[in-house]
Amino acid sequence: MIPEDDIDKMPYLKAVLKETLRLHAPAALLLPRESTKDVKLLGYDIPSGTQVMINAWAIARDPSIWEEPEEFSPERFLNTPTDYRGLHFELIPFGAGRRGCPGTSFAIAIGEFALENLVYKFEFTSADEDSLDMTERDGMTVKRKYPIHVIATPCE
Numbered sequence: 782m783i784p785e786d787d788i789d790k791m792p793y794l795k796a797v798l799k800e801t802l803r804l805h806a807p808a809a810l811l812l813p814r815e816s817t818k819d820v821k822l823l824g825y826d827i828p829s830g831t832q833v834m835i836n837a838w839a840i841a842r843d844p845s846i847w848e849e850p851e852e853f854s855p856e857r858f859l860n861t862p863t864d865y866r867g868l869h870f871e872l873i874p875f876g877a878g879r880r881g882c883p884g885t886s887f888a889i890a891i892g893e894f895a896l897e898n899l900v901y902k903f904e905f906t907s908a909d910e911d912s913l914d915m916t917e918r919d920g921m922t923v924k925r926k927y928p929i930h931v932i933a934t935p936c937e
Protein backbone atom coordinates (compact mmCIF):
# COMPACT_ATOMS: atom_id res chain seq x y z
CA MET A 782 0.00 0.00 0.00
CA ILE A 783 1.13 3.54 -0.69
CA PRO A 784 1.02 5.50 2.58
CA GLU A 785 -1.73 8.10 2.74
CA ASP A 786 0.75 10.95 3.32
CA ASP A 787 2.45 10.33 -0.02
CA ILE A 788 -0.56 11.69 -1.87
CA ASP A 789 0.76 15.23 -1.42
CA LYS A 790 3.63 14.26 -3.71
CA MET A 791 1.22 13.28 -6.49
CA PRO A 792 -0.17 16.48 -8.05
CA TYR A 793 -1.05 14.74 -11.31
CA LEU A 794 -3.16 12.08 -9.59
CA LYS A 795 -5.00 14.81 -7.70
CA ALA A 796 -5.55 16.62 -10.99
CA VAL A 797 -6.97 13.44 -12.55
CA LEU A 798 -9.57 13.17 -9.80
CA LYS A 799 -10.48 16.85 -10.15
CA GLU A 800 -10.83 16.55 -13.91
CA THR A 801 -12.95 13.42 -13.50
CA LEU A 802 -15.30 15.23 -11.15
CA ARG A 803 -15.38 18.27 -13.45
CA LEU A 804 -16.54 16.24 -16.44
CA HIS A 805 -18.49 13.53 -14.63
CA ALA A 806 -19.81 14.96 -11.37
CA PRO A 807 -22.27 12.45 -9.85
CA ALA A 808 -24.71 15.27 -9.01
CA ALA A 809 -25.48 17.36 -12.09
CA LEU A 810 -27.92 19.60 -10.21
CA LEU A 811 -27.16 20.78 -6.69
CA LEU A 812 -29.74 20.85 -3.91
CA PRO A 813 -32.38 23.48 -4.68
CA ARG A 814 -31.88 26.94 -3.16
CA GLU A 815 -34.28 29.79 -2.52
CA SER A 816 -33.27 33.40 -3.21
CA THR A 817 -33.52 35.54 -0.08
CA LYS A 818 -33.70 38.88 -1.93
CA ASP A 819 -34.36 40.29 -5.39
CA VAL A 820 -31.30 39.89 -7.60
CA LYS A 821 -30.39 40.46 -11.22
CA LEU A 822 -28.18 37.71 -12.58
CA LEU A 823 -26.84 37.57 -16.14
CA GLY A 824 -29.67 39.85 -17.21
CA TYR A 825 -32.40 37.84 -15.49
CA ASP A 826 -34.51 39.29 -12.66
CA ILE A 827 -34.83 36.71 -9.87
CA PRO A 828 -37.37 37.81 -7.27
CA SER A 829 -36.93 37.00 -3.61
CA GLY A 830 -38.39 33.60 -2.70
CA THR A 831 -37.63 31.95 -6.07
CA GLN A 832 -36.51 28.34 -6.08
CA VAL A 833 -33.18 28.22 -7.86
CA MET A 834 -31.60 25.12 -9.37
CA ILE A 835 -27.84 25.21 -9.89
CA ASN A 836 -26.58 23.25 -12.85
CA ALA A 837 -23.07 22.29 -11.73
CA TRP A 838 -22.73 20.03 -14.78
CA ALA A 839 -23.26 22.93 -17.19
CA ILE A 840 -20.95 25.26 -15.23
CA ALA A 841 -18.21 22.63 -15.37
CA ARG A 842 -18.49 22.50 -19.19
CA ASP A 843 -19.03 26.20 -19.83
CA PRO A 844 -16.76 27.20 -22.75
CA SER A 845 -16.59 30.79 -21.45
CA ILE A 846 -14.81 29.40 -18.34
CA TRP A 847 -12.98 26.30 -19.54
CA GLU A 848 -10.66 25.89 -22.47
CA GLU A 849 -11.77 22.90 -24.56
CA PRO A 850 -14.32 21.94 -21.91
CA GLU A 851 -15.23 18.57 -23.44
CA GLU A 852 -11.61 17.39 -23.35
CA PHE A 853 -10.40 15.26 -20.44
CA SER A 854 -7.27 17.17 -19.54
CA PRO A 855 -5.96 16.87 -15.96
CA GLU A 856 -3.13 19.25 -16.93
CA ARG A 857 -5.57 22.15 -16.64
CA PHE A 858 -5.43 21.68 -12.85
CA LEU A 859 -1.65 21.67 -12.54
CA ASN A 860 -0.21 24.92 -11.23
CA THR A 861 -3.59 26.47 -10.51
CA PRO A 862 -5.26 27.07 -7.14
CA THR A 863 -8.64 26.00 -8.57
CA ASP A 864 -10.09 23.50 -6.14
CA TYR A 865 -13.40 21.70 -5.68
CA ARG A 866 -14.13 22.47 -2.05
CA GLY A 867 -16.73 25.12 -2.77
CA LEU A 868 -14.58 28.24 -3.00
CA HIS A 869 -14.18 28.28 -6.77
CA PHE A 870 -17.64 28.43 -8.23
CA GLU A 871 -16.53 27.23 -11.66
CA LEU A 872 -15.90 23.78 -10.10
CA ILE A 873 -18.54 22.69 -7.62
CA PRO A 874 -19.05 18.89 -7.83
CA PHE A 875 -19.53 18.94 -4.04
CA GLY A 876 -21.70 22.06 -4.07
CA ALA A 877 -20.87 25.11 -1.99
CA GLY A 878 -21.99 27.09 1.00
CA ARG A 879 -24.03 25.94 3.98
CA ARG A 880 -25.63 23.06 2.08
CA GLY A 881 -22.36 22.00 0.47
CA CYS A 882 -21.42 18.33 0.78
CA PRO A 883 -20.24 17.54 4.33
CA GLY A 884 -18.51 14.41 2.98
CA THR A 885 -16.16 16.36 0.68
CA SER A 886 -12.90 15.75 2.57
CA PHE A 887 -13.77 12.10 3.18
CA ALA A 888 -14.73 11.53 -0.46
CA ILE A 889 -11.54 13.18 -1.76
CA ALA A 890 -9.30 11.27 0.69
CA ILE A 891 -10.86 7.92 -0.18
CA GLY A 892 -10.94 8.67 -3.90
CA GLU A 893 -7.26 9.64 -3.98
CA PHE A 894 -6.20 6.74 -1.77
CA ALA A 895 -8.10 4.16 -3.82
CA LEU A 896 -6.91 5.56 -7.13
CA GLU A 897 -3.24 5.78 -6.14
CA ASN A 898 -3.20 2.20 -4.89
CA LEU A 899 -5.12 0.79 -7.84
CA VAL A 900 -2.76 2.33 -10.40
CA TYR A 901 0.23 1.32 -8.28
CA LYS A 902 -0.82 -2.33 -8.02
CA PHE A 903 -2.45 -2.92 -11.41
CA GLU A 904 -1.85 -2.29 -15.06
CA PHE A 905 -5.15 -1.25 -16.63
CA THR A 906 -6.03 -1.77 -20.26
CA SER A 907 -9.31 -1.21 -22.01
CA ALA A 908 -11.17 -4.33 -23.07
CA ASP A 909 -12.97 -2.47 -25.85
CA GLU A 910 -10.87 0.57 -26.59
CA ASP A 911 -12.45 1.33 -29.94
CA SER A 912 -15.90 1.66 -28.47
CA LEU A 913 -15.28 3.78 -25.36
CA ASP A 914 -18.51 5.70 -24.99
CA MET A 915 -18.69 8.19 -22.14
CA THR A 916 -22.39 8.96 -22.60
CA GLU A 917 -24.17 9.47 -19.27
CA ARG A 918 -27.71 8.73 -18.24
CA ASP A 919 -29.94 10.81 -16.02
CA GLY A 920 -31.15 10.01 -12.57
CA MET A 921 -30.82 11.29 -9.02
CA THR A 922 -27.12 10.85 -9.65
CA VAL A 923 -25.39 10.70 -13.00
CA LYS A 924 -24.29 7.26 -14.12
CA ARG A 925 -22.63 5.83 -17.18
CA LYS A 926 -25.03 4.76 -19.90
CA TYR A 927 -22.71 1.93 -20.98
CA PRO A 928 -20.39 0.07 -18.60
CA ILE A 929 -16.68 0.48 -19.11
CA HIS A 930 -14.78 -2.78 -19.47
CA VAL A 931 -11.21 -2.82 -18.26
CA ILE A 932 -8.65 -5.56 -17.74
CA ALA A 933 -6.66 -5.19 -14.52
CA THR A 934 -3.38 -7.07 -14.51
CA PRO A 935 -1.52 -7.21 -11.17
CA CYS A 936 1.93 -5.61 -11.36
CA GLU A 937 4.85 -7.91 -10.56
Ligand code: HEM
Pocket residue numbers: 806807808810811812813873874875876877878879880881882883884885887888
Ligand atom coordinates in the same frame (compact mmCIF):
# COMPACT_ATOMS: atom_id res chain seq x y z
C1 HEM B 1 -17.50 11.86 -4.87
C2 HEM B 1 -18.26 11.83 -3.78
C3 HEM B 1 -19.35 12.85 -3.49
C4 HEM B 1 -19.88 13.83 -4.27
C5 HEM B 1 -19.51 14.21 -5.71
C6 HEM B 1 -20.89 14.50 -3.48
C7 HEM B 1 -21.65 15.57 -3.92
C8 HEM B 1 -22.61 16.21 -3.19
C9 HEM B 1 -23.37 17.36 -3.62
C10 HEM B 1 -23.25 18.02 -4.99
C11 HEM B 1 -24.21 17.70 -2.63
C12 HEM B 1 -25.19 18.88 -2.66
C13 HEM B 1 -24.39 20.12 -2.26
C14 HEM B 1 -25.03 21.44 -2.58
O1 HEM B 1 -26.18 21.49 -3.03
O2 HEM B 1 -24.37 22.50 -2.39
C15 HEM B 1 -24.00 16.79 -1.54
C16 HEM B 1 -24.68 16.80 -0.35
C17 HEM B 1 -24.47 15.93 0.68
N1 HEM B 1 -23.49 14.96 0.75
FE1 HEM B 1 -22.17 14.49 -0.70
N2 HEM B 1 -20.95 13.92 -2.24
C18 HEM B 1 -20.01 12.92 -2.20
C19 HEM B 1 -19.71 12.12 -1.12
C20 HEM B 1 -20.32 12.19 0.10
C21 HEM B 1 -19.95 11.41 1.27
C22 HEM B 1 -18.76 10.42 1.29
C23 HEM B 1 -20.82 11.74 2.25
C24 HEM B 1 -20.90 11.24 3.66
C25 HEM B 1 -19.95 10.55 4.26
C26 HEM B 1 -21.74 12.73 1.72
C27 HEM B 1 -22.78 13.30 2.40
C28 HEM B 1 -23.60 14.31 1.94
C29 HEM B 1 -24.73 14.87 2.68
C30 HEM B 1 -25.23 14.44 4.05
C31 HEM B 1 -25.28 15.88 1.88
C32 HEM B 1 -26.47 16.77 2.20
C33 HEM B 1 -26.02 18.06 2.88
C34 HEM B 1 -27.20 18.98 3.21
O3 HEM B 1 -28.32 18.72 2.79
O4 HEM B 1 -26.96 20.02 3.87
N3 HEM B 1 -21.40 12.98 0.43
N4 HEM B 1 -23.01 15.89 -1.88
